[in-house]
Every structure is written in C-alpha cells, then in structure tokens.
Amino acid sequence: MTTHPNTPAGWYADPQGTPNQLRWWDGAQWTEHTHPGQPGQVPPQQAAQPHPNPAKVQHQVQHQAHVAPGGGGGGTLFTEPVLVVNQKAKLIELTNEYSVFDQHGRTIGSVVQIGQSTLKKVARFVSSLDQFMTHKLEIRDANGQPHLVLTRPAKFIKSKVLVTRPDGQPVGDIVQQNAIGKINFGIHVNGQQIGAIKAENWRAWNFAIVDHTDAEIARITKTWEGLAKTMFTTADNYVLQIHRQLPDPLLSLVVATALTVDTALKQDARGFG
Numbered sequence: 001m002t003t004h005p006n007t008p009a010g011w012y013a014d015p016q017g018t019p020n021q022l023r024w025w026d027g028a029q030w031t032e033h034t035h036p037g038q039p040g041q042v043p044p045q046q047a048a049q050p051h052p053n054p055a056k057v058q059h060q061v062q063h064q065a066h067v068a069p070g071g072g073g074g075g076t077l078f079t080e081p082v083l084v085v086n087q088k089a090k091l092i093e094l095t096n097e098y099s100v101f102d103q104h105g106r107t108i109g110s111v112v113q114i115g116q117s118t119l120k121k122v123a124r125f126v127s128s129l130d131q132f133m134t135h136k137l138e139i140r141d142a143n144g145q146p147h148l149v150l151t152r153p154a155k156f157i158k159s160k161v162l163v164t165r166p167d168g169q170p171v172g173d174i175v176q177q178n179a180i181g182k183i184n185f186g187i188h189v190n191g192q193q194i195g196a197i198k199a200e201n202w203r204a205w206n207f208a209i210v211d212h213t214d215a216e217i218a219r220i221t222k223t224w225e226g227l228a229k230t231m232f233t234t235a236d237n238y239v240l241q242i243h244r245q246l247p248d249p250l251l252s253l254v255v256a257t258a259l260t261v262d263t264a265l266k267q268d269a270r271g272f273g
Contacts, residue, residue: 028097028112054105057084061103064223065239072102077109077141078251083240085111085258098259100139109147110140111259137259138166150256161260163253171249174260185261187253194250197257207261209254218242218254220261238262 011022015030024033061067061082073080082103100109115136139148146166152159158176165171172189174197187195193212197220200206209218223237240258242251 057086057101057105058103060084060086060223060237061239065221065241067103067221067239067241069103072104075102075106075108077139077147077255080108081242083108083242083255083258085238085240085262087237087262108142110142110144111137112140114138139256139259148252148256150259152260161256163256171256172253174253174257185257187250187257189249189253195253197261207257209257211250217244217246217250218257220258 012025014021014023014034016023018034021034024031058069061084062069067082070081077083077100080102084101084103084105085098086101087098097113098111099107100111102108113135134154135150135152137150138146139150140146148171149164149166151162151164153162158179160176161174163171163174172187172194175186175188177184177186177196182199182201184199185197186193187197187209195209195211195217196214198208198210200208205222207220208216209220211217219241221239221241223239238258238261240255242254245251246254
C-alpha cells in the first residue's frame with residue numbers, strides 16, 4: 001500500500017511484503033506493531049491503536065498528576081473524566097503525534113498532525129521557523145475516525161487555535177491572551193468568551209480551565225518523565241481531569257485544550273528560547 005499523509009490510522013497490508021500480515025499505520029508513519037490477517041478482516045476490538053502498559057498510565061495519573069482513581073466514563077474522548085495525552089517520544093520531532101488513553105490505560109483516541117509538507121518538516125528540523133507556520137491536528141477516536149480539527153494559523157507573537165468539526169463547522173477558538181508572564185488563553189464561541197485556560201506558573205506546567213464565572217471545571221497537569229528522557233526527546237505527557245459533565249461546545253473545546261496548550265507553547269519556547 002502506498003500511504004498518503006492524510007491516510008487515517010489503521011491496520012494495512014504490511015508494506016514490507018510479509019504475506020498475510022498487517023502493520024499499524026498511525027496516521028503519520030508505519031510502526032513496529034504487526035498483526036496476522038488480511039486488510040478489512042481485523043476484528044473491531046483490534047482495530048484500535050496497540051495498547052501501552054496500563055500500569056504506566058495508571059502511575060502517571062495517580063502518582064504524577066495526583067488524580068485519585070475513580071469510576072470510568074463512557075469509554076470515549078468526550079465521556080471520560082480523565083484523559084491521558086502522551087506524545088510519542090522522538091529524538092527529532094518532525095510531526096506532532098499523540099496517543100490518548102483513559103485513566104486505566106485503555107486507548108480511546110489519537111491526535112495526528114495532518115497536511116504537513118516535506119518542506120515544512122525540513123524547516124522544523126533546521127530552524128525555528130516552525131512556529132510561524134500553520135499547523136493542523138486531527139483528534140480521532142480509537143477507530144481512527146476524526147471528531148475535531150485544530151488549526152493554528154501562522155503567528156508572530158500570540159497563538160490562536162481554530163477548532164472545527166471534520167466537515168468544517170466551527171466549534172470555537174482558543175486565543176492566547178498574553179505573551180509575557182503566566183500564559184492565559186481565552187475560550188471563545190461566536191466571538192464571546194465562555195472560559196479560559198490559566199497557567200499556574202511561568203513554566204506553564206499546570207493549567208486550570210475555568211468557565212465564564214471563573215469556576216474551575218478542568219485541570220491540565222504535565223507529568224514529569226525523568227531528566228534523561230526529557231532532555232533527549234521532545235515528548236510531552238499530560239493528564240486532563242474534567243471535574244463535571246460539561247455541555248457542548250464547551251466540552252469539545254476543553255478536550256481540545258490538552259493539545260492546544262502544548263502546540264502553542266512548545267513552538268513559542270523554541271522560537272524565543
């Protein structure tokens with residue numbers, strides 16, 4: 001199979017030509033995960049991205065983010081009270097790529113950067129021009145179906161992320177409100193602010209997400225992977241804890257924030273560091 005950058009994540013015929021073997025395409029590249037069978041014959045429970053070590057995700061939630069274990073939700077991106085967002089560790093980050101798990105370590109989604117040209121990948125590698133380029137991310141469920149599209153247009157100082165449905169229908173915007181000090185983002189729908197994301201320290205490791213009354217409705221905690229791993233890779237790991245059931249579009253925008261904050265701030269740090 002010849003893959004295209006927009007090919008959705010899934011099991012496909014092994015490009016290495018191994019008979020009766022499928023290989024997992026994560027939306028950006030081939031992985032080391034294989035499975036016997038023919039394309040289109042993989043059972044639904046095996047169509048999701050290969051699972052990580054559940055114990056590792058549970059440790060991340062309970063001991064690194066200090067979120068007490070609790071009952072699960074409906075098993076989807078928009079019905080779980082805790083989302084664990086882990087970027088795949090790469091020594092050279094050319095394409096943003098994340099896996100999303102519930103608090104028990106089950107894969108419930110992924111986030112893949114789409115529409116990135118070879119020229120843009122080269123620019124990411126050789127310079128800090130990356131932050132001035134347009135980025136587009138798809139939030140997909142465990143079966144690879146897109147639910148939200150995040151577009152961060154090219155910017156100079158402050159970031160803005162446009163959130164839409166896959167068909168282009170607008171959901172809202174997440175707008176960086178300041179470039180100095182603790183970073184804050186406004187959550188906007190139809191031009192009106194319905195919430196905000198507030199960094200709790202200048203390093204922007206933890207964020208409180210509040211509604212229009214300034215009441216905290218969710219929290220993003222960056223989890224520390226250890227000095228060796230953090231120094232030599234660009235992987236970022238987060239836990240998003242949603243405190244109560246939220247209505248849409250606020251719910252969709254809160255889920256989108258876990259990716260928005262990282263995409264906006266990481267490029268800033270590289271560009272102005």
